[in-house]
Amino acid sequence: MNRLLIVDDVAIIVDSLFELMDELPGLELECYKAYSAPEALALLERIRIDIVLTDIKMPEMDGLELLDRIRRRWPRCKVVFLTSYNEFEYAKRAIASGGFDYLLKTEDDDKIVGAVRRAAEALREEEKMAHSIEYARRQLETYRPTLQREFFRELLQGRWTEEERLAERLEELGSPLAADEPLHLLIGRIDERPPDERYADRTLLPLSIQRIVAEMAGDRLTFFCAAVRFL
Incomplete structure (x- = not known):
């Protein structure tokens, strides 16, 4: 469920949008409202907000400053601006600064709902991407020892000669x-192994050797150990 904050210094606009969004079918939203930018920021300090639907021109703070404050507190938050005709250029600058979308205050409800739906979908896609990246990171950690062994096999065979590529790898x-x-x-x-050696012992022996080397080296050397098998 996403949290939506509606901000405007005109109470009737806030209340009508709150009622519209709070009863919106097919889109799970936990709705909040604020009647000024300072009130919105006070709420944002206490609660993670995912989507902000806000007037772009309010007495206490303009949209660009509000956007900046929101993004510093909640970087993933999607900010949709409500604007009048003569504020279009201002709204475009806000979008260039990281806002998600802007709409005319005269737009019908479907357009406003559509913008909130797109913001929610963008959040879902970002979350899926974050999960994919985290899964890839865990997979890398799982296979890192194997990748390290293969790399050092190639290094010993003289297959890495460019310093820049070597540093990157x-x-x-x-x-x-x-x-x-x-x-x-x-x-x-390791020349000889006990005939009754268990698989666990075979796996742990190289780690034991690495630990001994680490204790001998102490703080004098920066070292890296990898078990490499040559056929």
Whole structure:
């Protein structure tokens, strides 16, 4: 459910829009109202608001300042301005500054409802994108050790020679190494394993070796360990 705040210094406009939006079918909204920009900002300090439907010219504060204050508090909030004919250029500047849309105060209810619906849809799409990015980040963390092993295999084979690309790849893989700093290679090999070794032991042994190296290096070295298997 999205929270909608309606702001105007004309009470009858606020109240009629509140009644329209509060009973809107097919769009779940929790509606709030304010009769001035300071009253709106006081409410915004206490409650996360998703969509603001506001007059663009009010006595205490203009639309650009209100938009700036809203975006500083709630960056994802969608602000839709209500304007008169002679405020069009002003409204366009507000949109260029990050407003979502602007409408004439004389527009019919369908146009206003449509703008609020588009704002709600934009919020849904942004949320889906944020979930996708977070899922990709978790997947990267899951597969990071494998990606690191493959990268260092390629590095040892001399397949990364451009410093700029190497620096970018090291950052992607979360490596503390720097592409423009000297690199000392320490290679260890496990020659023998117990015949009754369990899979868990096989997995934990390289981690144990890495821990020993970390304790020996202390704060003297920036190091990075990766288990690489060569066939």
